[in-house]
Amino acid sequence: MAITPQRDDDMVGTAGRRRVAYVLPVYNEEAGIAAFHAALVEATDTRPDLDLEFVYVDDGSRDDSLAHLLKLRGDDDRVTVLSFSRNFGHQFAVTAGLDACADADAVIVMDTDLQDPPHVSLEMIEMWEGGVDVVFAQRRSRRDSRFKRATAFGFYWLLDRMADTEIPRNVGDFRLIDRKVVAEVSRYREADRFLRGIVAHVGFRQEALLFDRDERYAGETGYPLRKMIRFATSGIVGFSTAPLRWISRLGFAISAFSVLLALYVLGVRLLRPEESVPGWAFLGVGMFLLSGLQLIMMGVIGTYLGRVYVEAQDRPLYSLALTARGRRDGAR
Numbered sequence: 001m002a003i004t005p006q007r008d009d010d011m012v013g014t015a016g017r018r019r020v021a022y023v024l025p026v027y028n029e030e031a032g033i034a035a036f037h038a039a040l041v042e043a044t045d046t047r048p049d050l051d052l053e054f055v056y057v058d059d060g061s062r063d064d065s066l067a068h069l070l071k072l073r074g075d076d077d078r079v080t081v082l083s084f085s086r087n088f089g090h091q092f093a094v095t096a097g098l099d100a101c102a103d104a105d106a107v108i109v110m111d112t113d114l115q116d117p118p119h120v121s122l123e124m125i126e127m128w129e130g131g132v133d134v135v136f137a138q139r140r141s142r143r144d145s146r147f148k149r150a151t152a153f154g155f156y157w158l159l160d161r162m163a164d165t166e167i168p169r170n171v172g173d174f175r176l177i178d179r180k181v182v183a184e185v186s187r188y189r190e191a192d193r194f195l196r197g198i199v200a201h202v203g204f205r206q207e208a209l210l211f212d213r214d215e216r217y218a219g220e221t222g223y224p225l226r227k228m229i230r231f232a233t234s235g236i237v238g239f240s241t242a243p244l245r246w247i248s249r250l251g252f253a254i255s256a257f258s259v260l261l262a263l264y265v266l267g268v269r270l271l272r273p274e275e276s277v278p279g280w281a282f283l284g285v286g287m288f289l290l291s292g293l294q295l296i297m298m299g300v301i302g303t304y305l306g307r308v309y310v311e312a313q314d315r316p317l318y319s320l321a322l323t324a325r326g327r328r329d330g331a332r
């Protein structure tokens with residue numbers, strides 16, 4: 001039996017062409033942004049049948065990125081520029097972009113440092129036209145530093161074992177998202193954002209597209225170790241409560257061990273009163289071990305509690321200082 005997907009009716013834009021919007025987060029990319037846009041335009045020129053929009057979100061860059069973006073907008077009427085009032089972070093920039101593109105038939109999220117090759121996005125569009133709702137780019141290889149590769153491997157391994165939702169490995173935010181999935185994602189307003197987990201959580205037909213990740217074209221990474229750790233914690237805490245369960249498991253294990261010890265002490269006392277149980281060393285080690293464990297466990301609880309607090313504040317996710325819509329948009 002043929003089931004017609006709901007999408008088919010609303011897939012066609014007003015001009016009769018499908019609308020595909022690129023969401024492009026920018027943070028201190030002045031050195032490479034013009035080259036990036038040129039590469040993107042060159043790649044997408046092969047699809048004149050599509051109605052394209054390029055939505056750049058300037059995430060409070062400290063360099064001249066915004067001026068460069070506004071210049072791009074002057075030269076290309078498909079460019080929209082959003083600018084944050086300060087640096088809110090990559091995940092928020094992408095969120096703002098998705099919010100602004102709710103009426104596109106598909107949205108493609110990609111980095112603006114040319115690490116995500118533009119031509120891969122065209123393969124994504126083809127898969128989408130074949131009926132896939134989310135096409136996520138999976139790294140077959142990556143040319144980052146050995147340290148970054150090792151930490152990323154460890155993180156994905158851990159996430160894979162712990163997360164309640166199945167989140168694909170070696171997948172960044174480079175992906176195509178169909179309109180109906182964008183609508184679902186925009187209902188997830190958590191402040192501690194791990195978008196690739198949210199998209200996985202939404203469901204629908206999701207498929208991987210393998211690609212080779214390039215080196216950064218210019219500038220430097222906006223994800224130093226500190227931000228990476230925070231991001232990894234968001235991923236784990238947002239999609240798993242396993243650490244909380246481990247606490248009680250560990251508690252049981254230690255309690256069982258201490259019962260055994262008590263039995264041993266009692267046995268020595270009763271059966272061999274002439275032998276004394278070694279005293280202070282044993283106490284000291286036990287004390288440090290237990291208080292250390294308790295502090296760690298309190299930290300785990302605190303991490304979740306902190307998240308509850310942040311979510312309870314329910315603040316807006318970002319603030320825009322400037323919105324310069326693509327000029328074509330007004331005509332629509």
Ligand code: UDP
Nearest residue numbers: 025026027059089090093111112221222223
């Ligand atoms: N980015 C952002 N806000 C930030 C950090 C990065 O919008 O606070 C953008 C950045 O311009 C790039 C993308 O997010 O387009 C990915 O960042 P980056 O390349 O620095 O991360 P990496 O590829 O090193 O993980």
Ligand code: MG
Nearest residue numbers: 111113115216
């Ligand atoms: Mg990068």
